[in-house]
Amino acid sequence: MDRSRTKNASEGIAPMGITALNEIALSDQPESRYECPVCLNWLRDPVITTCGHKFCKSCITSWLQNSGHCPIDNINLSMKVDIFPDNYTKREIQEQRMNCPFSAKGCTVKVTPLDLDAHIAVCEYNQPETSSQPEIKIPCSFQAVGCKETFESQEEMNQHLNNDTQTHMSYLMNIYSEMKINNDMSNASIDAKEQEAMTLWEAPDKDGKQTTTAPIHNTSALIRALYERVVVLEQRNREQDIVIANISKQLSAFAVAKMKQNNDMLLRYCMGNYVWKIDNFKARLDAMLKDHYKMLYSPGFYTSPNGYRFCVRLNISPQNPHCIALHVHLMKTENDDCLEWPFNGRISFAMINQYEPDLTQRDTMMSNSNLIAFRKPSTEICVRGFGYTEYAVVSEVVKNGFVRDDTLVIRIHIKCV
Amino acid sequence: MANIAAKRVKREIKEVMKSEEIMGGAFKLELINNSWTELQGEITGPPDTPYESGKFLLEIKVPETYPFNPPKIRFITKIWHPNVSSVTGAICLDILKDQWAAALTLRTVLLSIQALLSEAEPDDPQDAVVARQYKEYPSIFAMTATHWTNVYAEGKKAIVDYNRRVQVLLEMGVEEHQARVALSTHNWNLEVATEELFS
Numbered sequence: 163m164d165r166s167r168t169k170n171a172s173e174g175i176a177p178m179g180i181t182a183l184n185e186i187a188l189s190d191q192p193e194s195r196y197e198c199p200v201c202l203n204w205l206r207d208p209v210i211t212t213c214g215h216k217f218c219k220s221c222i223t224s225w226l227q228n229s230g231h232c233p234i235d236n237i238n239l240s241m242k243v244d245i246f247p248d249n250y251t252k253r254e255i256q257e258q259r260m261n262c263p264f265s266a267k268g269c270t271v272k273v274t275p276l277d278l279d280a281h282i283a284v285c286e287y288n289q290p291e292t293s294s295q296p297e298i299k300i301p302c303s304f305q306a307v308g309c310k311e312t313f314e315s316q317e318e319m320n321q322h323l324n325n326d327t328q329t330h331m332s333y334l335m336n337i338y339s340e341m342k343i344n345n346d347m348s349n350a351s352i353d354a355k356e357q358e359a360m361t362l363w364e365a366p367d368k369d370g371k372q373t374t375t376a377p378i379h380n381t382s383a384l385i386r387a388l389y390e391r392v393v394v395l396e397q398r399n400r401e402q403d404i405v406i407a408n409i410s411k412q413l414s415a416f417a418v419a420k421m422k423q424n425n426d427m428l429l430r431y432c433m434g435n436y437v438w439k440i441d442n443f444k445a446r447l448d449a450m451l452k453d454h455y456k457m458l459y460s461p462g463f464y465t466s467p468n469g470y471r472f473c474v475r476l477n478i479s480p481q482n483p484h485c486i487a488l489h490v491h492l493m494k495t496e497n498d499d500c501l502e503w504p505f506n507g508r509i510s511f512a513m514i515n516q517y518e519p520d521l522t523q524r525d526t527m528m529s530n531s532n533l534i535a536f537r538k539p540s541t542e543i544c545v546r547g548f549g550y551t552e553y554a555v556v557s558e559v560v561k562n563g564f565v566r567d568d569t570l571v572i573r574i575h576i577k578c579v
Numbered sequence: 580m581a582n583i584a585a586k587r588v589k590r591e592i593k594e595v596m597k598s599e600e601i602m603g604g605a606f607k608l609e610l611i612n613n614s615w616t617e618l619q620g621e622i623t624g625p626p627d628t629p630y631e632s633g634k635f636l637l638e639i640k641v642p643e644t645y646p647f648n649p650p651k652i653r654f655i656t657k658i659w660h661p662n663v664s665s666v667t668g669a670i671c672l673d674i675l676k677d678q679w680a681a682a683l684t685l686r687t688v689l690l691s692i693q694a695l696l697s698e699a700e701p702d703d704p705q706d707a708v709v710a711r712q713y714k715e716y717p718s719i720f721a722m723t724a725t726h727w728t729n730v731y732a733e734g735k736k737a738i739v740d741y742n743r744r745v746q747v748l749l750e751m752g753v754e755e756h757q758a759r760v761a762l763s764t765h766n767w768n769l770e771v772a773t774e775e776l777f778s
Binding site: 199200201202203215221224225227228229231232233234236 | 583586587590591594646647648678680681682683684
């Protein structure tokens with residue numbers, strides 16, 4: 163055991179305490195005959211016991227409140243009968259004169275030991291070191307990393323910078339390692355967050371049990387977690403695809419319904435004024451030429467929103483396969499009972515010449531109330547039609563500009579009279 | 580902290596720092612915080628005792644009512660001694676309890692504790708198990724205390740046989756200190772210690 167080690171140890175553990183000890187100015191330790199063994203200070207209002215020990219009056223009073231013995235030799239003591247004022251010692255102490263501990267700084271005060279602490283507290287020379295030295299000191303440029311040196315001049319500092327490179331390096335090293343540790347710690351916390359996030363993607367247990375979210379320690383576990391995540395996402399993808407397919411089906415069904423509704427509206431509100439566009443005409447015509455029983459029917463349209471409903475039939479004339487026949491047929495409606503029967507009105511056909519509108523073929527006929535075709539229909543479409551069995555010659559229809567873009571356009575106008 | 584207590588601790592530390600005990604390395608006294616209420620002491624095991632060359636750390640807490648009440652002191656370093664708890668380090672010493680006197684100082688208390696290491700008081704024990712061993716098997720007690728000093732207090736003298744027995748329990752998966760306590764308690768009888776640990 164050596165001294166330097168002891169000293170280093172105490173400085174190492176409590177440098178603050180030791181410094182504080184040095185900074186706090188205490189009056190000098192009194193000689194033992196003037197020292198109170200309780201407060202270890204100069205005897206203040208000294209008293210002497212029957213066992214021959216001296217104490218400050220207040221110290222022995224406090225002590226004997228809880229104890230009946232002398233603090234030194236444990237002999238029984240009573241405050242009332244065993245304690246006497248020691249005025250001899252009191253006088254001796256008061257005759258002592260002590261220099262202020264700041265006499266080196268210029269304080270010339272001399273006081274009794276008892277007054278010394280009080281004087282120290284107010285002594286004008288008892289000031290912190292720095293304020294007693296007015297000149298501004300330059301802190302070392304390595305102050306930020308812990309160098310506490312200060313200098314009177316720039317030259318001094320330069321010299322210090324040259325001489326104490328090693329010290330500064332070690333300061334920098336300390337700071338660097340601290341930063342590194344902090345960095346590592348924050349990295350660690352990021353890792354922890356990452357794992358936390360990863361566990362959120364943990365594939366749910368098939369039984370619905372909560373899978374234990376063990377922290378992911380290595381790459382293989384990470385890969386496993388990622389793989390599970392991929393599986394979950396793929397599954398979800400498939401589910402989404404099915405949902406999308408269902409929705410698009412619904413959507414197209416809805417679009418069809420909407421179109422149908424639109425058409426229905428057109429047909430109901432056309433006021434007997436219907437334009438029948440027969441697209442893909444050539445193919446349809448060929449099919450009809452091959453099979454004379456094939457016929458084209460237009461959708462049913464209304465003469466007024468709640469009026470008569472007609473459709474148009476186009477087919478190859480049974481009598482003359484070179485001609486097409488064109489008829490109107492009455493159709494059942496929900497309002498048939500409200501209408502007047504037989505139908506009475508004017509029916510006009512106009513086969514539009516799409517190249518030269520002036521050459522449009524127009525025909526008008528009046529209904530004939532004697533015909534079954536104008537009576538209230540008993541089937542969905544009245545079996546009897548009314549029109550022309552030889553409306554136009556097939557070859558002329560094709561040749562003379564009635565078909566354009568493979569579409570034949572016939573305008574039908576039915577007006578009640 | 581009461582003014583008188585702080586002042587006294589300051590004076591005591593000042594006194595201790597230049598005392599011959601510090602110079603001679605018999606003990607150390609260090610401040611733990613700046614409020615003069617917590618200190619750390621270190622005493623060196625007295626020569627010709629099982630504690631020889633050991634360094635024993637002490638936790639010292641100074642109450643506000645100091646010096647009218649004793650400081651609270653316990654061993655931080657584990658020690659096998661009849662008047663010190665082998666578990667908590669609590670010290671059974673009259674001057675730290677009812678025999679405290681205001682004239683006693685941290686220095687005299689540390690010296691008293693050091694003296695206690697030289698001369699145990701088995702009739703006023705803190706640790707009954709240790710005290711019984713001290714009385715019934717003095718040689719085993721001496722070796723156990725030496726062993727603890729070696730293991731926990733940097734004591735230079737090792738008890739090879741005891742180290743070996745602790746090692747046996749370690750290999751059985753017992754925690755080291757637990758193994759040492761079990762063996763010490765049962766006078767280093769390996770079978771009895773094992774039985775106690777695994778029952």
